[in-house]
Amino acid sequence: MDMTYLQHAGSAFASIFVVATCTMRTMIPLRVFGILTNVILISISIPTHNYPTLILHAVLLPLNAYRLHQMLQLVRDVKKSVNSDLSMEWLKPFMTERHCVAGEALFYKDEKAEDMFYIVSGRYRLVESGIELPVGAIVGELGMLSPSNARTQTLECIEAGTVLSVSYSQVEELYVQNPEFGFFFLRLASARLFENIDKLETRLAQHDAPPLPAAAQPA
Template sequence: MNWVEGIGYLGTALTISASAMSTMIPLRIISLVASAAVITYGLLIGSMPVVLTEAIQIPFNAWRLWQMVRLVRDVETAAEGDLSLDWLKPYGTERAFAAGAALFAKGEEATTMYYVEAGCFRIPEYEIEVRAGGIVGELGLLSPGNRRTASLICTEAGRALEVPYSAVKQLYYQNPEFGFSFLKLTSERLFQSANAPVSVGGDIV
């Protein structure tokens, strides 16, 4: 085996290693290195189809790597700072609610959580108000049977970002670092909720 074949085998080994990885950031990094090795091998043996195939994959892997690194950075910043959840916006749908609108009722099946951007929302069972910057409905993801533990009513017309649990789960499974940081963020908000006044901007129910 000469050194050219060695480069080819290296690219193959790295590709197999990337396929076996379960975490996204290392997977993308190894995939980029594998593509570089395979492209080098393809150029040395004069195989343009090999070069083209790997060259097409590099931008996709680089983009996904950048997304995951940014996500982890933003979540860690939120957990260590003001607990802002602006990083969730790309994964949710902004909805407007009129005063008196009921978002969900206690006992209903829970599939989404809400990040309040404007207006005022009330949790009648606990007499708690949730205003801009508050997150509500997250505990349904953790409750037995995914049932709502309380109701939510809009008392002042406003907007809320509706984030499906499926998006949260997908982010969690894609990157354990995100999962750890998100759990830390949730725990801190739960402690805040336990000591919060009646009118708040960061409760979880």
């Protein structure tokens, strides 16, 4: 009688947890409830000698615990990447060195984009926007996000130096493998877009500004 009551109580608790998991939209609570369900059914299966259920949930318990650990680690990595700057030193072994001379165009607007660059030395300018890029900057990433994979601007070397290049295929692999790099890449692309927008807004404001009266113009 006691065993029958225990079985019914366990089944009721398990049913509640199963229904609760169906209402959840995120993975971490889902894994937590999965672990609780495993623990309850294992606890009930031992005194009732329900060995198939015991074996099933003894296998599922460590699996759910491992997946929960992975999700929590991913959340920590994401928070770390969002709240701190990512050093690009680890990326350099995946990149190819290229020496540039003054006047050389590393790529042209509207041509097919296949790689991005890390500036080691020298001076470089995005021709259309007039933005000069400092040493340590990454450029050429917007072509990867473009639906047509086309360059959005021309990059010109204005003082001889060295860059490192990495192909988009390698970037995609790193993006998937390293959450920190993935979020760094998104922040980089967003910053470039906002920088271009600010530049365009400044030019429009200057263009729309009324001309100075003749008396106010400098001699």
